[in-house]
Amino acid sequence: MDPGAPASCFAPIFPHHSDPTHAMQIRILRNECCGHGNCVEIAPDVFALDSKNRATVLDPEADLPAKVMEAAEQCPCSAILVLDDEGEVVFP
Ligand code: SF4
Numbered sequence: 001m002d003p004g005a006p007a008s009c010f011a012p013i014f015p016h017h018s019d020p021t022h023a024m025q026i027r028i029l030r031n032e033c034c035g036h037g038n039c040v041e042i043a044p045d046v047f048a049l050d051s052k053n054r055a056t057v058l059d060p061e062a063d064l065p066a067k068v069m070e071a072a073e074q075c076p077c078s079a080i081l082v083l084d085d086e087g088e089v090v091f092p
Pocket of ligand 1: 033034039055076077079
């Protein structure tokens, strides 16, 4: 990731094979991310670590929303927020 990357990384995710109006969103609080990499282990096609060892979103649609939720739940730094299609936080 480039040095000019924003403090938070924000990307929509869509449930596979379902109504895209039920889209969810991922927000990574990059200043809170401590680079443990749990999210990358759980959903390696969705998350990656950048050159500063902070998480970023590769492809928000690359895995099931349940995996994204698991990644958020397993983040030791509470750096992953999941929001619904109206911007309401559904996790944490
Ligand atoms: S699990 Fe949390 S702290 Fe670890 S890399 Fe992912 S977002 Fe950062």
